[in-house]
Amino acid sequence: MLSYLHSDLDDYGVTKPVIYWQGKLAILTPTQNKKTKFGGPLPKAEVNEGALLHSVFSIVTSEIPFLKNLQLESIPLIFPFRHDGGSIDYLIKSDGSICDIQVDPPSPEENWPYAGYPLSFDEVSYECSALEPISEDDRLRLLHQDPWFDKDRDIIVVVPSKYNDPSLPNNLWNVPEDEYCVQCVFVINTKTNIVNACTDVD
Numbered sequence: 001m002l003s004y005l006h007s008d009l010d011d012y013g014v015t016k017p018v019i020y021w022q023g024k025l026a027i028l029t030p031t032q033n034k035k036t037k038f039g040g041p042l043p044k045a046e047v048n049e050g051a052l053l054h055s056v057f058s059i060v061t062s063e064i065p066f067l068k069n070l071q072l073e074s075i076p077l078i079f080p081f082r083h084d085g086g087s088i089d090y091l092i093k094s095d096g097s098i099c100d101i102q103v104d105p106p107s108p109e110e111n112w113p114y115a116g117y118p119l120s121f122d123e124v125s126y127e128c129s130a131l132e133p134i135s136e137d138d139r140l141r142l143l144h145q146d147p148w149f150d151k152d153r154d155i156i157v158v159v160p161s162k163y164n165d166p167s168l169p170n171n172l173w174n175v176p177e178d179e180y181c182v183q184c185v186f187v188i189n190t191k192t193n194i195v196n197a198c199t200d201v202d
Contacts, residue, residue, distance in 0.1 A: 012144045013181040013200070015164050017057065017126065020139060020156040021190075024066045028057075029129040030167050035060040035074075036128075039121030039169065043076040045090075045098035052082040052108040053101075054121060056159055056172075056184060064128050067155070070190060072096070077157060077186050079197055081172060082108035082117060087198040092188075113173045122169040143185060143200050155188040158200070 017028040017038075028036070035058075042055050059075040061067040067075075074096045080086035080103045091100040111117075142158055149156060160183045162168045173182055186197045 012141050013164060013183055014142055014158050014160050016167075017157070017159045017165070018142065019059070019064060019067070019128075020134065020142065020158075021066055021154075022152060023133060025132050025134040025139075026064050026066070026128045027130040027132070028126040031125050031127040031129075034063060034125040034127045036063050036126050038124045038126055040123035041120055042078065043096065043098060045076075045078065046101060048101055048103055048106065050107050051080060051101070051103045053078045053088070053103070054081050056121070056186075057126070057157065059157070065131055072193060075155075075157075075188060075195075077159075077195070077197070079184055079186075080108070082112055084109045084112050085199075087196075089194065089196050092193040092195060114171070118170060121172075124169050143183075144181065145200055149187050150189075153190055155186075155190060157186040157188070159184040159186075 019026040037058050040055055042053060043058065047053060055076065056079050057077040061070045061072055061075065072092060076092060076096060076098060078088065078098065080088050083103060083105050087104050089102045090098050093099060161173050162171045164181060172184065182199055182201045184197065185200045186195055188195050
């Protein structure tokens with residue numbers, strides 16, 4: 001059984017953060033002294049008034065073998081965890097900053113997803129610990145609800161909950177983690193540098 005998938009064939013979802021593009025999969029694990037990071041401060045962004053956003057990952061493309069030839073030096077991944085049922089679209093500019101942010105719903109909820117939610121996540125370096133080809137059947141098992149995407153153009157990043165990956169430094173959702181699988185999904189268009197992100201729930 002592939003290490004990043006649930007061992008139960010009836011389950012979908014990942015047990016480690018992964019990056020998928022063009023039939024290849026990079027598995028991310030905590031390390032030291034790498035520029036690819038989980039958490040930390042929000043990147044330079046034109047944030048909508050009232051929105052509460054968190055930096056999930058900053059992926060340095062030179063550290064991921066199959067992303068080295070992209071024009072972007074980094075891919076900042078941000079998400080509105082404080083917005084119940086939230087999703088987000090935004091544009092990554094050539095300097096790595098973010099603009100044209102669209103958050104739905106536009107306003108956060110008090111004490112969502114739990115009281116005392118951190119203003120930012122603890123910053124931890126991550127590395128590409130494995131690079132594997134992936135079959136179409138296994139790609140479909142990455143997510144509960146497979147998004148529409150262009151297999152040649154779009155990168156997919158999936159970030160599990162701490163319930164499914166205890167190495168994550170923060171609980172992204174409810175505490176204690178809900179027993180169903182919930183994960184964060186980012187689709188990055190490599191032609192336009194537009195990112196669409198939402199939650200994927202069992």
